[in-house]
Amino acid sequence: GRVGTVKLSIRSVSTKGSYAHVFAENYLSLDMLPGFTFSREKIHLQHQEETASFFLGLDTQPTADTVISIKSSDPNIFVMSPSISFSSARGISVSSNEVITVLWVNPGTATLTFLATSPGGNYDRVSSGSVEVVCFRGLTVSASTVLVQKGNSAVIFVSTPTKPTVDTIFTFTSNPMGIVSTNHPIILPQGTNETFSFAVSYLTYGSATIRISAQAAGDAYDGVSHDILASTMPGFVFSLSNITLYSCFYRVVCEATFSISPDQIPTEDVTVQITTSFPVLIEIHPPSIKFSAKSGLSSMVDITVRYKAAGISCLSFAASSIGNYDQVFSSGVTVRTMPDLIVDSAVMFFPLGATPRNSPDFNPAAPIIYVQNASYTVVSISPSLPPTADIVIAIDGFAPLLTVSRSVLKFQGGNVEPQIVAITSTGLSGDTVLHLTASGGNYDGAKGPDMIVKALPSFSL
Numbered sequence: 337g338r339v340g341t342v343k344l345s346i347r348s349v350s351t352k353g354s355y356a357h358v359f360a361e362n363y364l365s366l367d368m369l370p371g372f373t374f375s376r377e378k379i380h381l382q383h384q385e386e387t388a389s390f391f392l393g394l395d396t397q398p399t400a401d402t403v404i405s406i407k408s409s410d411p412n413i414f415v416m417s418p419s420i421s422f423s424s425a426r427g428i429s430v431s432s433n434e435v436i437t438v439l440w441v442n443p444g445t446a447t448l449t450f451l452a453t454s455p456g457g458n459y460d461r462v463s464s465g466s467v468e469v470v471c472f473r474g475l476t477v478s479a480s481t482v483l484v485q486k487g488n489s490a491v492i493f494v495s496t497p498t499k500p501t502v503d504t505i506f507t508f509t510s511n512p513m514g515i516v517s518t519n520h521p522i523i524l525p526q527g528t529n530e531t532f533s534f535a536v537s538y539l540t541y542g543s544a545t546i547r548i549s550a551q552a553a554g555d556a557y558d559g560v561s562h563d564i565l566a567s568t569m570p571g572f573v574f575s576l577s578n579i580t581l582y583s584c585f586y587r588v589v590c591e592a593t594f595s596i597s598p599d600q601i602p603t604e605d606v607t608v609q610i611t612t613s614f615p616v617l618i619e620i621h622p623p624s625i626k627f628s629a630k631s632g633l634s635s636m637v638d639i640t641v642r643y644k645a646a647g648i649s650c651l652s653f654a655a656s657s658i659g660n661y662d663q664v665f666s667s668g669v670t671v672r673t674m675p676d677l678i679v680d681s682a683v684m685f686f687p688l689g690a691t692p693r694n695s696p697d698f699n700p701a702a703p704i705i706y707v708q709n710a711s712y713t714v715v716s717i718s719p720s721l722p723p724t725a726d727i728v729i730a731i732d733g734f735a736p737l738l739t740v741s742r743s744v745l746k747f748q749g750g751n752v753e754p755q756i757v758a759i760t761s762t763g764l765s766g767d768t769v770l771h772l773t774a775s776g777g778n779y780d781g782a783k784g785p786d787m788i789v790k791a792l793p794s795f796s797l
Contacts, residue, residue, distance in 0.1 A: 370396030372404075372450060372464050375433070379467065381414065381440045382561055383474030390467065392450070393433035398424045400457025406436065410446040413471050414438045424457065443473040443556060472560040473497065475548065476531075480564060484516060484538045485665050486571025486599070492564065494548060495531040496557060502526050504552040508534055515544035516566050536566050541600055543567045569664050570600035572608075572653055579671045581618070581643040586676075586701040586785035591642035594669065596653070602629045604659030610639060614649040617673050618642060629659065646675035646721055646778070676720035677729060677772050677784030679703045680754065686711045703785055707738070707761035708792040715787070716754035717745060717772070725749045725777030729784070735768040737761060738789065749777065765791050 344364040348355045375391035392404070402422045408414060420434040438448075449465035478493040494506070503526050508518035519534035536546060543565065550560040576594035584590035598606065606627040610620050619642040627635040641651075649671050655664040682695035682705045695706050695713060707713050717729060729745040741758040759770075772784030 369462050370394065370398075370458055371462065372466075373433070374467055377466055377468070379438065379469045380559060381438060381469060381471045383440050383443075383472060386440045387437055388469075389435050389437045391430075391433040392420065392436055393430070394422055394428050394459070396458065397428055398422055398454060398457055398459050400424050400454045400459070402452050402454040402457060402459040404450050404452045407449050407451075408446045408469075409449070410444060412442055413444040413446040414441050414469055416448070422459075438469055440471050443471050445470045470559070473556050475550075475560060475562045477548070477562050477564065482536055482564060482566050484536055484566060484568045486538050486541075486569060487666060487668055489535040489537040490566070491533050491535055492546075493531050493533045494562075496524065496529040498556075499527050499529045500524060500552050500555050500557050502552050502555045504550050504555065504557050506532075506534075507549050507551070509547050509549070510544045510566070511547065512542075512544055515539055515542040515568060516546070518546060536564075538568050538571075541568050541570055570598065570602075570660055571664065571666050572668065573597050573599050574668050577669055579641060579669065580781060581641065581671065581673045582783060583646075583674070583676045584643050591640055592671075593638050593640045595636050595638050596625070597636040598627055598633060598661065600660065601632045602627055602635075602657065602659055602661050604629050604657050604661075606655050606657040606659070606661040609654045609656075611652050611654070612649045612671070613652070614647055617645050617647045617649045618671050619644060620651070627661075641671050643673050646673050648672050672781075674782040675779060677774060677779075677782060678718050678720050678754070679772070679785055679787060680716045680718070682706075682713055682715045684708070684711060684713045701785060702788075704788045704790055705759060706790050706792050707759055709761055709763055712758045712760040714756055714758050716756055717784070718754035719747055719752050719774070719779060721778070722750045722752055723747055723777045723779055727774055727776035727779045729772060729774045729779075731757065731770055731772060733768065733770045735789075737763040737765075738768055740770070759789060761791055767791075 346360040348358040350356050373393040373395050379388050379390065381388050401424050403419055405419045406416055416438045417436055426432050446469055447465055448467040448469060450463060452459040452462040454460040476495045476497060482490040484490045504524045505521050507521045510516055510518055517537045517539055522532050546564040546566050548562045550557045552558040574594055574596055579592045581590055581592060608625050610623055612618055612620060621640045625637040650667055651669040653666045655661045678700060680700055682698050683692050684695055684706060685692045687710050705713050705715060726749055727747050731740055731743045734740060739760040745755045768789045770787040770789060774782040
């Protein structure tokens with residue numbers, strides 16, 4: 337319909353009886369009043385956000401200046417502007433709409449009502465009450481912003497100030513997706529409000545909003561949400577992430593080199609300090625490097641780690657800068673320094689009761705084991721450190737006319753007592769290399785010194 341006055345008349349269409357042709361003119365007069373327009377008819381106000389706004393407009397040109405008073409059905413739930421005004425000289429358009437702001441006070445639901453006062457105008461006594469405001473309970477969250485380092489996660493703690501009356505499901509979403517990852521949904525049982533935690537993990541460089549949303553049908557926490565701003569830090573690119581080093585005792589090379597470069601263009605020069613979780617295990621050179629902002633992503637530096645003792649250590653990279661790399665901290669490189677396998681005391685035994693003798697010039701770092709036809713040589717093999725679990729040392733590299741009494745040696749966890757292996761020649765000529773490899777516990781992947789077996793000539797009678 338249109339704004340204005342409408343008069344209704346009633347006419348009987350009956351041609352018989354006492355109401356035949358009865359006519360009542362202007363039986364009812366209806367005043368069609370102008371109204372309001374609202375940009376939102378329902379507002380969800382989270383305690384975290386505290387305020388929310390919407391637009392109120394007029395759908396008809398006012399014929400006189402108009403003041404609209406605004407009231408809440410429950411002033412204890414939220415507060416708002418008490419009134420707004422419209423001038424009759426101003427036309428009606430989106431740009432002429434007025435902004436109304438509501439402020440969270442307590443959890444609950446209330447309705448806004450609007451009453452216009454416009455003496456002599458078409459909006460006088462026009463009223464409406466079509467905007468509902470829901471103020472949710474707040475969540476207690478340990479942080480509103482988090483910084484996530486590359487390769488790491490940030491942990492957020494969440495609790496409800498009161499105990500939900502039903503099982504409450506909390507979901508975690510990221511907008512945009514792909515910057516960070518979050519937990520699967522968490523269920524908080526009814527009647528409990530224990531603190532729970534969820535992790536925000538690095539995926540790529542950027543920023544995202546993490547929304548915590550609650551679902552609890554029929555409970556005051558149903559629809560509650562809380563936003564956290566997550567920003568991920570720039571990081572580094574490593575040519576190697578896992579490095580295995582073997583003892584310098586029987587190897588010429590007991591070090592490894594890897595390269596590091598920035599994964600984002602530094603806005604200023606960057607200094608990176610490199611440390612290890614266990615300095616007694618490895619040496620790092622150089623311990624400090626620099627990236628030039630002018631070099632961009634092409635800036636690359638080599639770092640060398642050298643064996644000192646057996647164990648596992650993690651390298652850490654701490655950046656300082658006045659640019660985007662300031663306080664960037666990264667892990668990303670693990671160095672495993674393997675324990676040794678010990679080959680010791682090679683003793684040659686001869687037939688016919690000849691006196692045994694030590695293998696000449698025996699060197700545990702580069703063991704040479706001599707054998708002779710119809711004789712055998714005994715060597716002892718053991719782990720250098722107590723195994724953390726049961727381990728196996730395997731011997732391989734056999735040749736025809738060469739026999740090894742045991743190709744597999746088993747050591748229980750903590751046991752370093754040497755085990756004996758007999759190597760027998762039945763006509764071997766030349767040299768053969770036997771390899772030692774270990775599996776299990778802290779020896780998984782360990783290698784021993786290669787044992788060079790040399791055949792001595794024999795006399796024929």
